[in-house]
Each structure stands twice: as structure tokens, then as C-alpha cells.
Amino acid sequence: MKKENRLAKRKRRNQKIAFGLFQFVSYSIVALLFIILAFIVIKGIGVISWEFISEMPKEGMTQGGIYPAIVGTLCLVLGSMLFAFPVGVLAAIYMNEYVKDGWPKRIIKQMTNNLAGVPSIVFGLFGMALFVNKLEFGDSLLAGSLTLGLLVLPVVIRTTEESLKAVEDTFRHASLALGATKWQTTSKVVLPIAFPNILTGLILSIGRVSGETAPILFTVAAYFLPKLPTSIFDQAMALPYHLYVISTSGTNIEASRAMAYGTALILIVIVLISNLLANALRKYFGRKVKMN
Amino acid sequence: MYFCGENKFTDLKTNFKQIKEKIIETILMLSSASTSITVVLIVFFLFIEGAGVFSKKPIEEGFLLAVHPSNSIQKLEPSQIKDIFDQKITNWSALGGKNEPIVLFRTEDITEYYTEEELGENFEHFPAKIDEYITKTPGVIAFFSDKYKAKDFHGKELDVNKISVFKFLSGEEWFPTAQPVAQMGVKPLILGTLWVSFGAILIALPIGLAAAIYLSEIARKRTRNILKPLIELLAGIPSVVYGFFGLVVIVPLVQDVFNLPVGETGLAGSIVLAIMALPTIITISEDAMSNTPRAMKEASLALGASQWQTIYKVVVPYSASGITAGAILGIGRAIGETMAVLMVTGNAAVIPNTLLAPVRTIPATIAAELGEAASGGMHYKALFALGCILFLITFCINMLVELVTNRKSHKKH
Numbered sequence: 183m184k185k186e187n188r189l190a191k192r193k194r195r196n197q198k199i200a201f202g203l204f205q206f207v208s209y210s211i212v213a214l215l216f217i218i219l220a221f222i223v224i225k226g227i228g229v230i231s232w233e234f235i236s237e238m239p240k241e242g243m244t245q246g247g248i249y250p251a252i253v254g255t256l257c258l259v260l261g262s263m264l265f266a267f268p269v270g271v272l273a274a275i276y277m278n279e280y281v282k283d284g285w286p287k288r289i290i291k292q293m294t295n296n297l298a299g300v301p302s303i304v305f306g307l308f309g310m311a312l313f314v315n316k317l318e319f320g321d322s323l324l325a326g327s328l329t330l331g332l333l334v335l336p337v338v339i340r341t342t343e344e345s346l347k348a349v350e351d352t353f354r355h356a357s358l359a360l361g362a363t364k365w366q367t368t369s370k371v372v373l374p375i376a377f378p379n380i381l382t383g384l385i386l387s388i389g390r391v392s393g394e395t396a397p398i399l400f401t402v403a404a405y406f407l408p409k410l411p412t413s414i415f416d417q418a419m420a421l422p423y424h425l426y427v428i429s430t431s432g433t434n435i436e437a438s439r440a441m442a443y444g445t446a447l448i449l450i451v452i453v454l455i456s457n458l459l460a461n462a463l464r465k466y467f468g469r470k471v472k473m474n
Numbered sequence: 475m476y477f478c479g480e481n482k483f484t485d486l487k488t489n490f491k492q493i494k495e496k497i498i499e500t501i502l503m504l505s506s507a508s509t510s511i512t513v514v515l516i517v518f519f520l521f522i523e524g525a526g527v528f529s530k531k532p533i534e535e536g537f538l539l540a541v542h543p544s545n546s547i548q549k550l551e552p553s554q555i556k557d558i559f560d561q562k563i564t565n566w567s568a569l570g571g572k573n574e575p576i577v578l579f580r581t582e583d584i585t586e587y588y589t590e591e592e593l594g595e596n597f598e599h600f601p602a603k604i605d606e607y608i609t610k611t612p613g614v615i616a617f618f619s620d621k622y623k624a625k626d627f628h629g630k631e632l633d634v635n636k637i638s639v640f641k642f643l644s645g646e647e648w649f650p651t652a653q654p655v656a657q658m659g660v661k662p663l664i665l666g667t668l669w670v671s672f673g674a675i676l677i678a679l680p681i682g683l684a685a686a687i688y689l690s691e692i693a694r695k696r697t698r699n700i701l702k703p704l705i706e707l708l709a710g711i712p713s714v715v716y717g718f719f720g721l722v723v724i725v726p727l728v729q730d731v732f733n734l735p736v737g738e739t740g741l742a743g744s745i746v747l748a749i750m751a752l753p754t755i756i757t758i759s760e761d762a763m764s765n766t767p768r769a770m771k772e773a774s775l776a777l778g779a780s781q782w783q784t785i786y787k788v789v790v791p792y793s794a795s796g797i798t799a800g801a802i803l804g805i806g807r808a809i810g811e812t813m814a815v816l817m818v819t820g821n822a823a824v825i826p827n828t829l830l831a832p833v834r835t836i837p838a839t840i841a842a843e844l845g846e847a848a849s850g851g852m853h854y855k856a857l858f859a860l861g862c863i864l865f866l867i868t869f870c871i872n873m874l875v876e877l878v879t880n881r882k883s884h885k886k887h
Contacts, residue, residue, distance in 0.1 A: 193780045193782075193783070194780065196780075196782060197780050197781060197782035197783075200782050200785075201688075201692050201781075201782065203684065204684045204685070204687050204688035204692060205688055205692065205693075207681055207684040207685050207688070208684070208685040208688040208689060208693070208701060208705075209701075210681075211681070211685055211705055211708070211752060211756075212701055212704045212705065214708075214749065215704055215705070215707060215708050218711065218715075218716075218719055221719065221723065222715070222719070268505075269505050269508050270505075272501065272502050272505035272506070273502070273505040273506035273507075273508060273509070274506075275502055276499075276502035276503055276505060276506040277506055280499060280502055280503075281503075281506070289510065290506050290507070290509065290510060292876070293509045293510040293513050294509040295872060295876070296513050296869060296872050297509045297512055297513050299806060299810075299868050299869070299871065299872040300513075300516065300810075300865065300868060301809070301810025301811070301812065301837060301864055301865075301868055302713075302810070302812060303810070303812040303837040303840050303841055303861070303864070304516065304520070304810070304861050304864055304865050304868075305516075306840070306841070306844075307519075307520060307523075307840065307844070307857070307858060307861040308515070308516045308519055308520065310844070311519040311520070311523055311858070312515065312519055315849060316519075332512050335508065335509060335512070336509060339509065363491060363495050364495060364499075365494070365495055365498045365499075386710075389710055390710075392712075393710075393711070393712025393713070393714065393715070394712070394713075395712070395713065395714045395812070395813045396713075396812040396813055396837070396841055399841055399844070399845065400844050400845065422712055422714040422715075422813075423714075425714050425715070425718055426714050426717070426718075426813060426817070429717075429718050429721060429722075429817070430721070430816075430817055439722075442718060446715050446718050446719075449712055449714070449715055450711065450715060453710050453711060453712060454707075454710075456710075457707055457710050461703060
């Protein structure tokens, strides 16, 4: 009896220690997130001003603003999404609504997974070989946008597929039973229901694209270019590359540190906003669809 | 008649409808092929460019190596030539030639042997003098530009072996821009990549596993719904921001704690990569654990096991394949990560023997050097070959994950 008691006690003690440890580790990870965010916000907030986001860099990028980098990143986001969003959504529709289970679907799925696993620097190499050199776009917004577009294509396809899967089959059956064709069913019934979730995926992809550095290193990014791009064949500055440059190889690293914190803050804010927006949208529309 | 026409009209309409449906389906199919096409194109371009390393001589374009005509050596390995010019090999006998001390000669050395007058005002006698110098110095090895090669050149041109795939992988020196011959050994880079990645997974796996267990088995639903999106947010932070954070926080920290001359070390890289790999590991392992059948857990609890015993005797073994998949994907993410590593590891291309020294990874090498490598040159191609290696590694990792997760679904049925 006594021995059993001791055993039970030990069991309980072990469990308490283990659970406490796990809880501590989990909260530490979240704490780490807040430390990273707080660090950059506290150091960067002092730099942020209207001048910082609306002026050209000055004095070897130690003064002035990051206006051209912001515009460049916006152009890249827009360009890559113009390519990846339609292609990705159409691909997902085909995968989920049209093709039946079998080896073609398996191959497409496997290839999409493989593409998602390709390291971003390999996309950079590829973009340089194909778009910059072979197709002779040069270092340009076009080459960079296409490279980034290919990079997020698997993300768009996956999120869209998930949202299409979430649409209940009864909607499709009802539409088909009324004599609608497959495309009519897809475009008039399935897509409108899935749209909010697809939009969520789009916003998450925007967050991803705006932070990628390696794919644009050799396809579009300019070290220092105090003017805005005027055509899709122009080079451009971009926020993530700008942060890399001024924090490692700028003309005066110490003097441009403040600018680096500011740039990092802007980048983080973009990513955070896109994530929060996506979450909020998901929640909002999730409730609305259920209510109907 | 009227009836017939009506029929035809509807026929036409349904026909048109069908054609439209077909066109749309074709467009959809083409879109879904886009990822496959991209993968094929990536493989094609990477390997075409990368293979160039093995078909060209590693000597700088427009230059040549020449020896005395009586020298019996025909061909040398790139590494031997480097040793000669580094004066590690000083006698031809070490290379299987005559017992003759090696005399190094570079273009700029010519002024030591001939006066400016002898070379002519515009160096017009340059080729002749180089030729003369080579023929009168038995132990010479000369490295000079093609344009200084005399028309009736008497010296013997030395052939340089191409780089073999084996030499490329096992070579221990990475000096892609070295003169006279580039050294393209990627072993330090491969080992650097593996060291940093495994260091990262050693840190991230226990932490990630603990967090996954907490989220899936211990935490209340409300806590979980708050913590999980926050942890996933870690995956959304751009790698360049991690690199910057690592540079200003973790690098000095590592330097202070271990009292090192520089903080940019493999360890700093591993820590940053561990943070970046955490969301991947946690999300995937947590999913796997949540899939443990309730009946199994309850059976264990009914037998008198504590919750903790149930977790490590039932839940963890049951979701082992999911956890493995998470760990492998985490490694994959770490191996391919570029910017963060480039910014914090110090980038010294030496074979690592400790994580407390600067190391250099494959992605960081590509990112740092491609900008300077002349398009189409030897260096450029070598970087593409590195890209091939990286692609193959990540491709294998993806296949491995597929294998692991497929085995799990078989077991279920």
C-alpha cells in the first residue's frame, strides 16, 4: 500500500515536471517572437517619419528615406501576384474540381510539393538563367516579378485548393442537378463561396513575396538607385534587399544602422498586417458563411 | 420545318457550350501543369549551366601556362598548379618530372629580367622576351596572357585537367577566382551547410517537440487557439529580418558567451535557423499528434497510466512518422535558407571542425558570389553546379518526407 502510494506520487511528480517544462518551452517560443518584434519596433520606431517613407536615400544610405525601396517592393508584389494568382487559382480549380484521382493528379501534386521545397536561392539562380540571360529581360521588374511569382505559385495553389475543398459537395450537386455545366457550377457556385478563403491565401502570399530576398538578388534588385522604376524593364530597389545591403555591406554600416532598424520595422509591419488581415478575414467570413 | 429549326438552334447552342467547356478545361489543365513545367525548367537550366564546370578547363580565359620545351610534364591537376604557385611544390620531381627546382614566372615578373628598353616602348618585344626567358630557364612555369604569346612560341603549353565531378565534390579548397587556376572544391561548403543545419535541428527538435506536445495534449483549447497562430507568425517573418536580428543580437551574444574573437560563427547560424525551423517542426508534429485516435489514449488512461505516460508511451510513438516528417522538413528548410545564414555565419570557406568558428554554406556562397561572377564564366557555372547540389539535396528531402508520411497512411488502414 505504502509503496503504491509512493509510486503514484512519483508518477504525479514526473508529470508535473514534464508538463511544466513543456508549458515553459511553449511560452518561451512565443516570448521569443515578442522579443524579436519588440526589439525591432523599439529600435526602429524612432526612425519612422514621413520623411523616412517618402524620401530618397541620401549620403550613402545613412540619411534620407527608403521611398524607392517601398515602391519597388510594391511593384514586385503587384507583378508577381498578377502572374501567380490567376495561374495558381486556375490550377487549383483544375486539381480540385476537374481531374479525378489517379496518376496525373498525383504527379501534379508531387511536382507542386517539390516546387514548394525548392530553396529560394535556387529560384534566384533559375530566374537569372532564364529570365535575365536567356529571355534577355535583364535585371528588371519583369524578371523579378516572374521569379517571385513562380516562388509563391505553390502557396497560392495550396491555399486555393484548401478553400475549394471546404466547399460542401451539396452545393455542386444542386447546381449540376439544375442543368448547369461544370464551369458554370465552378464559377457561379463554388468560387463565390470559396472566395473569402482564396483571398486569405492571396494576402498571405503577399506577405511572403514582400519579404523574399534571395530570388531578387540577381533578377531585379539594385544596390542604390535613387529614382523610381518607370517601366517593367527597369531595375528597382526592394525593402528586403535594402535591409540586407545597409546592414552588411553599406558604405558605413554603423551610421546606417538606424536606417536598417527602420527598414526592418517597415518589413515586419507589412508581414504582420498581411497575417492579421488574413486571420481576421478568415474569422469574419467563416462566421458569415455559417450563418447563411 | 419550324420545329426542325428550333432543334438545330439548340444543337448549335449546346455545341457551343461544350466547346466553351472544353476550352476552359484546357486552360485549367495548362495552369495546373505550370508547377511541373517550372520544376522541369529549373532542373534543365540548373544542370545545363552547372554541367559547364566539368567541360571547361579551370584556367582563366585568355591565359595560358607554359613550361620549358624539354619539360616532360604534359598535364597537371588544378590543385597541383595551385601548390606550385603557392610554393608548396618546389621541384618538378615531386610531380614526376626531372629533378629541377621550379621557377615561377608571372607576366609582371618580366621587369626583373629585362629592362624597359629591351621590352620596347609599347612592350612590342614583350612576347619575344617571354619566349626567350622560357626557353633559357629549364625549371620555369610561366603564366601569362594569350596576347603575349609569340608567333613562333618555343615553350611548351601545359595542359590543365578539367575538374571531375569527384574532384568537385571532394576538393577541399574553394577559391573560385584564384589565379592562375581556380580551385573548385565544394567539400567545405557542403560540410558547412550540414553542420549548421544539423546544429539547428539539434536545438530546434527538442524545443519544437516539447511545444508540440504541450499544444496538442496539455494546453486548454483556448490557450492553444492563442498560442498556435502566434507560433505560426514566426514563420511569416522574412528571413532577412531574422538575419538582421541575428546580426545585431545573437552574434554579439555568442561572441560574449563563448569569449570568441568573432561572433559570426556556425553556432550563430544554427541558432537563427533553429528559430526559423521551429514553426515547421511544431505545426507538423502537432498535427500528427492530434491525429492520435482518442480510443488509444483512453485505453492507456483506463489502464491506469498517467497523462504523461500516455503521451510518451502512446501519443509520441503513434505520431513518430509525423514528427520525423516535421524534423526532416525542418532540416530541409535550414539547408536551403540563404539570407539569414549569409548574414550571421561569417562565411569562411574552410572545412568546419567546430561550430564556434565561421563557416560558409552553399546558399550563402551562391548569394554572395553570383553578383561578382561574370555571366557564362567558370565561376558562374560552378555556382550553378552548387545550385544543382542544393536542389538535389532538397529534392531528396521532399521525397523522404513523402515516403515517411505515406508509410503512416498505409499503417492506418
